Amino acid sequence: MATREEIETYIDRVALGDRVAFAALYNATSAKLFGVTLRVLNNRAEADDALQEVYIKVWRAADRYQSNGLSPMTWLITIARNHAIDRLRTRKKGQTGLDEVAELADQAPGPEQQAIASSARAQINNCLDALPADRAEAVRRAYLDGDTYQDLADAMQVPLNTMRTWLRRSLIKLKDCLSQ
Structure with a gap:
């Protein structure tokens, strides 16, 4: 096993982003930390997963x-230990008995809700199709795919403020179309 000074040196170097030191820290301490997680979780697979998450925390918190x-x-x-206890609490919180499961309502939408959603989706698609193709693509990418305004401006080779204007005006047109 590594000495106290060696482990401190590894942690200091990990704080600087040294991957070799991180591997050395893992090799020097993983057996002991696995034992800790296994003792708390009492499940080898879960303890192994927890150990990996612990080292991610160590990587991020070494500084x-x-x-x-x-x-x-x-x-x-x-x-x-704290991470394993958190996992144990989460696991226990997620457990429900068979009696409780029988009383749970089905969260899936029913036929009526599916028909309404399908109708609304069709109306939205029709309204998007009424927009110019580049504007409709920008709206879809911004509000459905999560692209940033800057990403869209770069992809469509327009200034950022132009992209903002396109999106604002397109949303106004969509609102008008959907309210009809």
Whole structure:
């Protein structure tokens, strides 16, 4: 097992984004941290998943580690233990008995709701088709695909303010079309 100083050095280097130090830290401490997660979760597969998530947390939080004379393993074990407990709580919260499941309502839309949604979808598509093709594409990409205004402006080779104007005017036209 690595010494306290070596583990602290690994953590310091991980804080700087050193992947080699991260691999060394993993090799030096993963067995112990796996034991911690396994003891809390009592499930090998889940403990293994939790261990991977713990090291992601260590990678992201390494810059917050402060050498204070205590063992760096205490810091790592605390992260692992707390993460495993959080997973355990989430797992327990998600469990329901068979009696409770029988009383759950089906969340899927019924035939009437599906017909209404289909009609609304068709109306929206008709209104989008009434827009110029580039405007309709911009609206779909911005509001359905999540593209940013800047991404759209770059893709369509127009200034950012032009893209904003296109989208605003297109939404006004869609609102008018949908209200008819």
